[in-house]
Amino acid sequence: LITDRSLPHMLHGLANAVDGGMPLYYLLAHAWGVLFGTSLLSLRLLSSIFVCTGVLLLWHSLRRVYTARAVSLAILATTVTSTTLLHQKVEARYYGLYFASATLVFALHLRLATQTPTRRLVIAAMLAHGALVMSHPFGVMYSGAAIAGLAFTDYRSRRLRLSLYAGL
Secondary structure, three states, X not given: OOOXXXXXXXXXXXXXXXXXXXXXXXXXXXXXXXXXXXXHHHHHHHHHHHHHHHHHHHHHHHHOOOOHHHHHHHHHHHHHHOHHHHHHHOOOOOHHHHHHHHHHHHHHHHHHHHOOOOHHHHHHHHXXXXXXXXXXXXXXXXXXXXXXXXXXXXXXXXXXXHHHHHHO
């Protein structure tokens, strides 16, 4: 699909379930392919960049709450020992984009839970949820679970923000 010369034809193929992936990855991979080629190495590099972006987002988010030593140990232990993460990092598939989208949702929810939400932060969270939904076939379920987690965090601190949850 990514090597299709026509973007509308590629989108038509996606709409007719040519592959099980979601359109956001194919749109980004198509643009990547136009710029850097569609070789297997190039597409694996794109997935690797997405995973590395997710790891950096996770680092930055956790660093706001925990010490540098704790975050370093956790990130290193998780990324080096997870065969699934290492395997998906080199796959020319949408899993790297999903990981980056999920960590972006986590990072924004951490901010929503710890500070007063601004319009800009809420819009960023809405876009992150959109990216999560459009990056994995179960994205709607993952997005709903993230919103439920934010609501549970708010419930524990005795403040429910129903309009925020509905907006996400």
